[in-house]
Amino acid sequence: MKRIAIYDSTLRDGAQGQGISFSVLDKVKIVEALDKMGVDYIEAGNPGSNPKDLEFFEQVKRLKLKNARIIAFGSTRRVNIRVEDDANVQSLLKADTGAVAIFGKAWDFQVTDILRTTLDENLQMIYDTIAFFKERNKEVVFDAEHFFDGYISNPEYAMKALQAAADAGADCLCLCDTRGGMLPNEIYDMTKAVTEKFNIAVGIHCHNDNGMAVAGSIMAVQAGAVQVQGTVNGYGERCGNANLCTIIPNLQLKMGYRCVPEESIQILSSAAIYISEIANVTLDSSSPYIGSAAFAHKGGMHIDAVNKNPVSYEHIDPEVVGNYRRILMSEVSGRSTILNKINEVDPTLTKDSPETRLIIDRLKELEHEGYQYESAESSFELVIRKVLGKYTPLFELREFKVIVSEPTMNNVNSSAMIKIKVGDQEEITASEGDGPVNALDNAVRKAL
Known part of the structure; x- marks a missing residue:
C-alpha cells in the first residue's frame, strides 16, 4: 500500500x-x-x-x-x-x-x-x-x-x-x-x-x-x-x-x-x-464523510431501500469514518418510516389504520406552517400522542420571568423565576444560569 x-x-x-x-x-x-x-x-x-x-x-x-x-x-x-x-x-x-x-x-x-x-x-x-x-x-x-x-x-x-x-x-x-x-x-x-x-x-x-x-x-x-x-x-x-x-x-x-x-x-x-x-465555526452538515447530513436519509423510497440494504444509497459504512446513519422524520419520509415511530406509541396500528392517515395529515399541516421534525423526534412523538388522544400534560407552565444582567460574574448573567402546576400543586422557583435559556432550564428542573 x-x-x-x-x-x-x-x-x-x-x-x-x-x-x-x-x-x-x-x-x-x-x-x-x-x-x-x-x-x-x-x-x-x-x-x-x-x-x-x-x-x-x-x-x-x-x-x-x-x-x-x-x-x-x-x-x-x-x-x-x-x-x-x-x-x-x-x-x-x-x-x-x-x-x-x-x-x-x-x-x-x-x-x-x-x-x-x-x-x-x-x-x-x-x-x-x-x-x-x-x-x-x-x-x-x-x-x-x-x-x-x-x-x-x-x-x-x-x-x-x-x-x-x-x-x-x-x-x-x-x-x-x-x-x-x-x-x-x-x-x-x-x-x-x-x-x-x-x-x-x-x-x-x-x-x-x-x-x-x-x-x-x-x-x-x-x-x-x-x-x-x-x-x-x-x-x-x-x-x-x-x-x-x-x-x-x-x-x-x-x-x-x-x-x-x-x-x-x-x-x-x-x-x-x-x-x-x-x-467556533459551525461544521457544514453537508460535508462529505463527516457532516451530519452525509448519511442522512429523508425521501421515503430512499429510506425504504436503506432499511433493506444500506448499500443502495450509501457509498461506505458511516461507522468507518466515525459517523452514523440518520433517518429524518418529515412529510416526505414515507408511510413506513412514520409508522415505525407511531408503533413506538401504539404497536397495534398499521399502514392502513385511519389513525395513521390522520397523523400523516397532521404532520403535513404542521410542516406547511413551518414546523420541522428532522431533529425533533420527541416533539413528533408528542404530535402522535395528541392525535391518538394519548397525550397527558405532565405539568402546566403558569408564568415565568427572566432577567439578564451584565457583566457576567462567575459564569452567571441571567436569572429566571418560574411558576408551574403539577396536578393540584403549584410551585414557584427561581434559579440562575449562563444565559436566559440555561436559567429557565435550571428553574424548571428545580421546580419539578
Missing part, C-alpha cells in the same frame, strides 16, 4: 480564514487532536509573525506526540540580505523544530512585480535559505508558491525555482496552487512534469477558490505526489484550503493509499467536530 504523507496547515493557513482566531491553548488542543488523528506533519505557524506563535512553539515542545512532527513555516530570506542576518530566518531557528517549511516564489510575475527583485536573486534566495537549514540538519519542505500560475507563465523559470530548492537539499518540493484557480487536469499534467524531472518527494498544496481543491489534490497524487497539504474542514483564506477530511478517506478508502493509521480514520468525524468547536 503506497504511503501518502498528510501535512496539516489548520494552525497556519486555516487560521487565516475569516472569523477564525486561535489562542495558544486552542492551538495546543488542536495539535493533540491532529496527532491522535494520525497526520504526519502539523504546520504550527510562523514564529516570526507574532508573539503568540512564539509562545506556542515554546509550549508545543512539551507535548509528547505519537504520530506528527511539528513544522515551522517561514519565507526565504529577504531581498539583498545575508540569510544569517534575516530576522524571520532566525525566528525559525529559535522555534527549534526538526522540520521547517520555506516558501518562495515560482512565478516570474510575483518576483518582478511583487518582490521587486531580479529572477536570479529570487533563485539565490531560495537556495541560500534552504541550504542554511540543511546545514543545521533540518528537514526542509519547499513550498513553491504560485507554482502552477508560474508554470503557465514561464515553465522554464518555475522549474528553475524547484531546481534551486533541490540543489540546496530540499526534502520535498510542494507545488502550490496559491490562487486556487487551477483545474484538476491542469494540476495533473504539471505535477506529472515535476515528478518525472525530479527524484525528490513532491507535495501538493491547493486552495479552493474554484471549488476544486480536493479534486486537484487527488489528481496530483495520481500524478506522483506523495505529500498532501490541507486543513481540517477546509479552513483557510478566501474560499479555504483543500479539505483533509475529504481527501484522507477518498485516498485511503477509495484508492488504496495509506494516509493515517487504520484505527485513526474511525475518529475522523469526531476530530472534525471537535476542531470546528474550537474554531
Whole structure:
C-alpha cells in the first residue's frame, strides 16, 4: 500500500480564514487532536509573525506526540540580505523544530512585480535559505508558491525555482496552487512534469477558490505526489484550503493509499467536530464523510431501500469514518418510516389504520406552517400522542420571568423565576444560569 504523507496547515493557513482566531491553548488542543488523528506533519505557524506563535512553539515542545512532527513555516530570506542576518530566518531557528517549511516564489510575475527583485536573486534566495537549514540538519519542505500560475507563465523559470530548492537539499518540493484557480487536469499534467524531472518527494498544496481543491489534490497524487497539504474542514483564506477530511478517506478508502493509521480514520468525524468547536465555526452538515447530513436519509423510497440494504444509497459504512446513519422524520419520509415511530406509541396500528392517515395529515399541516421534525423526534412523538388522544400534560407552565444582567460574574448573567402546576400543586422557583435559556432550564428542573 503506497504511503501518502498528510501535512496539516489548520494552525497556519486555516487560521487565516475569516472569523477564525486561535489562542495558544486552542492551538495546543488542536495539535493533540491532529496527532491522535494520525497526520504526519502539523504546520504550527510562523514564529516570526507574532508573539503568540512564539509562545506556542515554546509550549508545543512539551507535548509528547505519537504520530506528527511539528513544522515551522517561514519565507526565504529577504531581498539583498545575508540569510544569517534575516530576522524571520532566525525566528525559525529559535522555534527549534526538526522540520521547517520555506516558501518562495515560482512565478516570474510575483518576483518582478511583487518582490521587486531580479529572477536570479529570487533563485539565490531560495537556495541560500534552504541550504542554511540543511546545514543545521533540518528537514526542509519547499513550498513553491504560485507554482502552477508560474508554470503557465514561464515553465522554464518555475522549474528553475524547484531546481534551486533541490540543489540546496530540499526534502520535498510542494507545488502550490496559491490562487486556487487551477483545474484538476491542469494540476495533473504539471505535477506529472515535476515528478518525472525530479527524484525528490513532491507535495501538493491547493486552495479552493474554484471549488476544486480536493479534486486537484487527488489528481496530483495520481500524478506522483506523495505529500498532501490541507486543513481540517477546509479552513483557510478566501474560499479555504483543500479539505483533509475529504481527501484522507477518498485516498485511503477509495484508492488504496495509506494516509493515517487504520484505527485513526474511525475518529475522523469526531476530530472534525471537535476542531470546528474550537474554531467556533459551525461544521457544514453537508460535508462529505463527516457532516451530519452525509448519511442522512429523508425521501421515503430512499429510506425504504436503506432499511433493506444500506448499500443502495450509501457509498461506505458511516461507522468507518466515525459517523452514523440518520433517518429524518418529515412529510416526505414515507408511510413506513412514520409508522415505525407511531408503533413506538401504539404497536397495534398499521399502514392502513385511519389513525395513521390522520397523523400523516397532521404532520403535513404542521410542516406547511413551518414546523420541522428532522431533529425533533420527541416533539413528533408528542404530535402522535395528541392525535391518538394519548397525550397527558405532565405539568402546566403558569408564568415565568427572566432577567439578564451584565457583566457576567462567575459564569452567571441571567436569572429566571418560574411558576408551574403539577396536578393540584403549584410551585414557584427561581434559579440562575449562563444565559436566559440555561436559567429557565435550571428553574424548571428545580421546580419539578
